[in-house]
Amino acid sequence: MQNNLPHIQSIFTADCVILGFKEGELKVLLVERNEFPFKDFWGLPGFFVDQNETIDDAVKRILFEYTGLKGIFMEQLYTFGDLQRHPQGRIITVAYYAMLRLDDAIKLAPSSNYVRSAKWWSIKDLPELAFDHNRIIAKTLEKIRRKISHSPIAFELLPEKFTLTQLQQLYEAIWEKKLDKRNFRKKMLNYDVLKELDEKQKGVSYRAAKLYKFDKRKYAKAFQNGINFSK
Amino acid sequence: MQNNLPHIQSIFTADCVILGFKEGELKVLLVERNEFPFKDFWGLPGFFVDQNETIDDAVKRILFEYTGLKGIFMEQLYTFGDLQRHPQGRIITVAYYAMLRLDDAIKLAPSSNYVRSAKWWSIKDLPELAFDHNRIIAKTLEKIRRKISHSPIAFELLPEKFTLTQLQQLYEAIWEKKLDKRNFRKKMLNYDVLKELDEKQKGVSYRAAKLYKFDKRKYAKAFQNGINFSK
DNA sequence: TGCAATAGTGTAGAAAATACACCTTATATT
C-alpha cells in the first residue's frame, strides 16, 4: 500500500494532573522544575513522550520519574496546543488526570534531575505555574465536577475507610457548595454502594463517626445512570 | 529565562468527525482519499496541523479544504497515539467533532487534491476506514451519547424548524433505544426550550405535524442540570 | 369513502427530591 513515504514522528509532551483530597480540600501534585524552560517554577509533572511508547505509558513513566508514584490509572483530559504555550516553539501537550488516596504512607521521591522536589498544593492557592499549567488544572476541575455526578471517582480520593462526613466534604469541595447532611446521607446510603463497618474513627476529640467502605460490586451499576445533589 | 534552548515544533495531525442526522439515522462525513497512505480508502477529513495555526484553526481549515464546509464549531474529542495507527511512524492525531444540520443546500465541494470526493455515510454501515478512524468515530458516538443528556446538541443536528417526532427520533438514534412518545413530549415541552410555530409540515401524505423552533434564550438554563430519558 | 399512516393527547401511581431541627455521644475542661 505504501509508496516510499518518508518516516515521521510526532514530537509532543504529556502532563499529569494528580489530584488528592485532605483536610477538606482538593490538592494537586506539583513539581519544582530544575531545568529550563521555567526553571525554578512549579508545574505539573510532564515531559516529552518517547517515540515508541504509547501516551498512556508515557504519563505513567513521567509521573514515576518525577514523583516516585507508580500504578496510578490516568485518563486523558485534553490536548493543549496554543501557539505560545511553550517557549521553545509550538509544542503540544496531552494532559492526563488521576485521583489519588492521599494517605501519609505516600512518599514523594523524584528520581529525575529535571525536578528538585514534589509537593501537594492546595487547589485554592496555586502560584503562577510553568507553561499553561494553571489552565490545565482549571480544565481538570471542570471535568471532575461533571464526572463526579455519574462516576464513583469520590472513592478514589478517599482513604479505604471513611466517614460519611468525609464523603460529603469531598463533594462539597469539588462542587464548591454546601449540601444538606440528612439528604446527602439518605441518598448515599440508598445507592447501596457503601459497606458499614464495625469500626469507628479514632483520635478525634468528639463523638467518633462510623467508618464505611466502598462496595466494589455494587458501585458500577449504581453510578451508571448518574447521581446528583442539587442541594 | 531561556538558556539557548533549541527550537522544536510538534508534528501531528487533526481529524474531523462531522455528524449529521437524516431520515432517522446518524450520518458521518467521510472523504475518499486520493493519496498515500490509505489511498482509495475512505476516512475522516484530516491532515497535518501547520506550525503556526492553533489546533482549533487547523480543523476548520482541513474541513474546508476537504469538503468545502465552513463556519462549523468543532470541539476536541480525544488524542489518539497508538504506535501503529499511522504507517509512516508514530504520528498522533487530535480528533475534533461537530454536529451539522443536514439540509439539502449543503454542497460538498472538496478543493484539496488529497481527496477525490466527500460523502455522508450512515453510521450503521461504515466500511473499513483509513488509520484508526473507525475507532475515532466510535469514541465520538460514546461522547455524544453522554453529552446529549446535558447539552442541547440535538438542536445542532435538526433543521431550524422541526417536529417533535423528528426530535424524538434523533434521541432514539443516538441512544439506540425507543422512547415513549407521550412522556418524551411532555418532558421536552416542560423544559420550555421550544417555540411552537404557526406552521405545519408540508409534503407528507399523512396528518402534518406542528413545527417547532428552538428557543435560544432558554436552552442554556434548562440544560444545565442535565436531562435524561430512561424509557 | 375508507384506508393508511402518523399526530396528538391525560392520568394515576411510584419514586425521588427537598426542606427542615433536635437529640446523642465522646472527649476535654474545670
Added chain:
DNA sequence: AATATAAGGTGTATTTTCTACACTATTGCA
C-alpha cells in the same frame, strides 16, 4: 463529677419528577 464543646446521627411531610399505558384526530391518496 459536672459542664462545655464539637460533631454524629436521625424522620417526616410535601413537592416534583418519572413511569406506564391506549385511544382518537387529521391528512392524503387509492
